[in-house]
Amino acid sequence: MAGADINSIKKTVFSFKGLEHRLELVRVINGVTYYNDSFSTNPQTTIAAVDSFTEAITLVLGGYDKGLAFDEMVKHLCKKKNLQNIILIGNTQNKLNKLLRIYEFNSSIVKLGKSDMTEIVAKCKEVTKKGGVVLLSPACASFDMFSDYKDRGDQFKEIVAYG
Numbered sequence: 001m002a003g004a005d006i007n008s009i010k011k012t013v014f015s016f017k018g019l020e021h022r023l024e025l026v027r028v029i030n031g032v033t034y035y036n037d038s039f040s041t042n043p044q045t046t047i048a049a050v051d052s053f054t055e056a057i058t059l060v061l062g063g064y065d066k067g068l069a070f071d072e073m074v075k076h077l078c079k080k081k082n083l084q085n086i087i088l089i090g091n092t093q094n095k096l097n098k099l100l101r102i103y104e105f106n107s108s109i110v111k112l113g114k115s116d117m118t119e120i121v122a123k124c125k126e127v128t129k130k131g132g133v134v135l136l137s138p139a140c141a142s143f144d145m146f147s148d149y150k151d152r153g154d155q156f157k158e159i160v161a162y163g
Contacts, residue, residue: 021153023049026160031130034160037137038153043073046139050077056084056132058124063090063140063152073139074099078106085127087112089120091144114145117155118163134160 021039028034037049041063050057059077074096077083085108088096093111100109110123124134136156146152 021149023052024153024157026157029125029160032125032128032132032134034124034134034156035136036153036156036160037135038142038149038156040137040139041141041149042068043070043139046137047073047076049135049137050080050083053133053135054082056082056129058085058087058128058132058134059083060087060089060120060124060134060136060156061138061140062088062092062096063138063142064144065091065095066141068140070096070099070139071103074105075103078103083107084129084132085110085124087120087123087127089138089145090114090140090142092140117152117159121156121159121163 021036024036026034026036033055040046040049046061050059077086078100086100086105088109088111090113093113097109097111108127110127112120112123128134136153142149142152146155
């Protein structure tokens with residue numbers, strides 16, 4: 001234990017809030033829980049984020065195209081029974097939509113392109129039922145719409161918290 005007492009360790013562990021922009025709980029509104037995972041800028045981290053939930057999910061997916069392969073992620077997403085809605089944004093919108101169709105995603109797909117974050121959050125509120133989760137976990141960089149992943153996540157948090 002390197003000299004630390006067990007009570008100090010417990011206090012530190014239980015007070016740890018997690019990392020900003022990494023599966024960060026933002027707020028619960030009308031029974032819908034909002035998570036900011038804007039730091040997920042590749043398919044693997046988005047898969048991990050989606051797999052963290054059993055509740056019905058509305059996933060905000062897409063952004064700047066840095067040439068990543070999305071096939072394995074999309075195949076995985078198509079198997080998730082609790083993935084109810086995918087909101088597609090950014091430059092990768094059409095690429096992701098095509099893959100979702102190829103791999104037969106059977107739930108709702110909403111294409112918002114380069115809408116601002118206010119419109120994105122409004123659509124999430126509209127399509128997510130009470131008890132569900134809204135998850136911003138885009139699997140892409142943000143440079144087509146935001147200055148960086150922090151800006152994207154901060155805008156999401158601000159609109160969810162105050163908008």
